[in-house]
Amino acid sequence: MDKRRIDRDSVWRNARIPSRTNAAERDDAHAQRGAAHTPYPASRRGEEVRVYGCNACLAVFAKRLDDVRKVYLTDARIAEFKSVLAWCVKQRIGYRVVENEDLDRLTESQHHEGVCFEVRKSPPLPLRELLQRIPRDEPALLIWLDGVGNPHNVGALLRSAANFGARGAILPADAPALSGAAMRVAEGGAEAVPLAQAHAGEDVFESLHDAGFAVAATVPRAGRDLYENKLPDRLALILGAEGEGMSARLIADADLRLTVPGTGAVESLNVSASAAVLFAEYWRQHLS
Numbered sequence: 001m002d003k004r005r006i007d008r009d010s011v012w013r014n015a016r017i018p019s020r021t022n023a024a025e026r027d028d029a030h031a032q033r034g035a036a037h038t039p040y041p042a043s044r045r046g047e048e049v050r051v052y053g054c055n056a057c058l059a060v061f062a063k064r065l066d067d068v069r070k071v072y073l074t075d076a077r078i079a080e081f082k083s084v085l086a087w088c089v090k091q092r093i094g095y096r097v098v099e100n101e102d103l104d105r106l107t108e109s110q111h112h113e114g115v116c117f118e119v120r121k122s123p124p125l126p127l128r129e130l131l132q133r134i135p136r137d138e139p140a141l142l143i144w145l146d147g148v149g150n151p152h153n154v155g156a157l158l159r160s161a162a163n164f165g166a167r168g169a170i171l172p173a174d175a176p177a178l179s180g181a182a183m184r185v186a187e188g189g190a191e192a193v194p195l196a197q198a199h200a201g202e203d204v205f206e207s208l209h210d211a212g213f214a215v216a217a218t219v220p221r222a223g224r225d226l227y228e229n230k231l232p233d234r235l236a237l238i239l240g241a242e243g244e245g246m247s248a249r250l251i252a253d254a255d256l257r258l259t260v261p262g263t264g265a266v267e268s269l270n271v272s273a274s275a276a277v278l279f280a281e282y283w284r285q286h287l288s
Contacts, residue, residue, distance in 0.1 A: 050180045051119050052103070052112035054080070059188030060119055061087075067120040071095035072106060074114040081115065107180060121177050127204065130168045130196035131211040139233035139286040141279065142213065144170040144204065146250055147241030148271055154178065155185025156272035157239065162189035164279035165287050170204065170236070171197045205253055208236050216258050217251045218278060220268035223259035226278065231285050239275055 048069060051060055054077070061068060061084055071088055073081055075097060088095045103112045134140045143166055148154055161169060175197065183190045198204050208215055214232035217223070218239055238254060240246025251257065260269060260277050268274070 047121060048118050049121050049177065049183075050107055050116055051183050052107045052109065052116040052180055053184035053187070054113045054115055055187040056183045056190065057081075057084075057115050057117045059191040060117055060183075063191040064119075064122060067122065068093060068117055069120060070118040072098050072103060072116045074098060074100060074103065077114040109181065109184075111184060113184075116180075123177075124171055124195040124197035125168075127170060127196045127198050127202065127207055130170075130194055131207060133194070134167050134211070136212050140167045140213070140235075141282050141286075142166065142168050142170060142208070142236040143275065143279075144215070144236050144238045145172070145175070146238055146246050147172065148239055149175075149241065151179045151182035152185050153270070153272045155182040155187075155190070157275050158182070158186040158189035158193050160189075160272065160276040160279050162186070162192035164276075164283040166193055166279060168194040168196055171195060173198050173200045173202070214255045215253075216256045217246055217254035218274060219246070219251060219257050219259055221259055223257035225261050226258050226281050227261065229256075229258075231282050233286050235282060237275070237278055237282075239271055241271075 051057055065087070070093065071081070071084060072095070078085070078097065085095055087093070098106075100112075100114065103114065103116055104110055106112075107116050141161075141164070143157065143161055145154070145157070148157065158169065178190055178195070198207075205215060211234075213234045213236045215236045215238065216231075218237060232255075237258075238246060238250050240250075258278065260274055262269075269277070
């Protein structure tokens with residue numbers, strides 16, 4: 001085995017939880033931080049993702065504990081993540097106390113909130129498996145993302161979807177895995193809303209219709225007024241890409257087209273803002 005690999009791994013195994021609230025505790029923390037400026041182990045490309053932000057990391061820890069591979073955090077987060085660190089020691093999972101600047105580099109962001117987990121990626125479900133999990137006699141809201149790629153929009157969508165009880169989000173066949181940035185913005189919503197991915201060539205409309213879902217396209221104008229129409233109790237909402245919007249084919253094939261009314265002072269809402277309004281109205285009609 002590579003000698004450098006052995007030395008690097010020993011740093012993780014020897015980390016200890018600072019458990020005292022005196023000068024000795026500070027010395028322990030500084031001792032752990034002594035290796036912070038050595039090269040960090042790279043996350044396994046394609047297998048792991050760096051999740052950051054307090055709520056995102058705590059949601060991962062609560063929902064899929066076994067996927068956590070490494071933990072990085074600052075002094076300020078030790079108390080809040082004490083149970084996480086205790087679990088790391090018990091399970092021999094590496095953790096390091098680092099500086100904010102180290103997390104800036106690890107996450108390529110300044111919005112990490114003092115914590116970052118390296119987490120095994122969770123692959124999306126096949127679409128038909130997601131649909132089989134939803135009883136046919138229950139109202140249910142699904143979201144179908146048509147090329148929405150901005151991680152902040154994806155994260156905001158998942159946060160709103162979790163808040164308003166969406167049962168899942170459908171990703172296109174070629175969509176990449178969720179990024180750490182999207183998971184941070186989702187504030188835990190990425191763990192609450194199951195993700196499904198259509199396979200190449202799959203007829204998503206047929207699958208949804210077979211499961212009893214009506215499909216609605218969201219359009220900025222010329223659709224049915226959201227507030228003047230009863231929404232189907234099993235509804236899949238298509239949300240279009242930033243800039244170019246939804247594909248014409250999906251709009252034409254949808255069972256209905258919905259528009260969020262407004263003053264007309266702006267051309268349209270941001271996709272995540274529009275989604276939150278739509279989800280809230282569905283929740284009001286069927287789940288509140």
